[in-house]
Amino acid sequence: VIDNSLGIIKASLKLNNIETKISIEEDVNMYIYVSELKQVLVNIIKNAKDAIIERNIENGWIHIEFKVDKHHYIINIEDNAGGIEKEYINQVFDPYFSTKSKNGTGLGLYMSKMIIDEHFNGLLVVKNSENGAKFSIKIKK
Numbered sequence: 001v002i003d004n005s006l007g008i009i010k011a012s013l014k015l016n017n018i019e020t021k022i023s024i025e026e027d028v029n030m031y032i033y034v035s036e037l038k039q040v041l042v043n044i045i046k047n048a049k050d051a052i053i054e055r056n057i058e059n060g061w062i063h064i065e066f067k068v069d070k071h072h073y074i075i076n077i078e079d080n081a082g083g084i085e086k087e088y089i090n091q092v093f094d095p096y097f098s099t100k101s102k103n104g105t106g107l108g109l110y111m112s113k114m115i116i117d118e119h120f121n122g123l124l125v126v127k128n129s130e131n132g133a134k135f136s137i138k139i140k141k
């Protein structure tokens, strides 16, 4: 699913010299809504790409990590675009919140959170890492 999601926007990532890395701790079979998870991943990856381009990050990268713990599947998506400004990090999941004056709908993360929370009985959160934004999807096994 991760490969597939990256594939959807591979061309524009390549065009902008953005490196991607996937690390899978353990390959597992999940019984999930594939297209919905794909939609969420594409939203998050696109936002990372937008941030890297908008801020003119030279060696932009997006790293995706899949892990499993006792009760959850965890997907982390981190970029090196510098993160989300503190003053609105709590608003990024609100409907219509966007800092992209014309090109943003502000619905991507709102919908993503709804999908993860309601259809996957999971959690979608974000924090700033030392590199940029780090989104974390946690799905109950």
Ligand SMILES: Nc1ncnc2c1ncn2[C@@H]1O[C@H](COP(=O)(O)OP(=O)(O)O)[C@@H](O)[C@H]1O
Pocket (backbone or CB within 6 Å): 043, 047, 048, 051, 079, 081, 083, 084, 092, 097, 098, 099, 100, 103, 104, 105, 106, 107, 108, 109, 110, 133
């Ligand atoms: N990886 C990221 N780095 C920095 N800011 C981000 C990142 N992802 C999301 N954001 C912020 O969250 C806002 C909301 O994202 P989203 O709901 O996808 O709406 P949109 O992409 O249409 O603006 C973005 O406008 C941006 O300000």
Ligand SMILES: [Mg+2]
Pocket (backbone or CB within 6 Å): 043, 046, 047, 108, 109
């Ligand atoms: Mg978006």
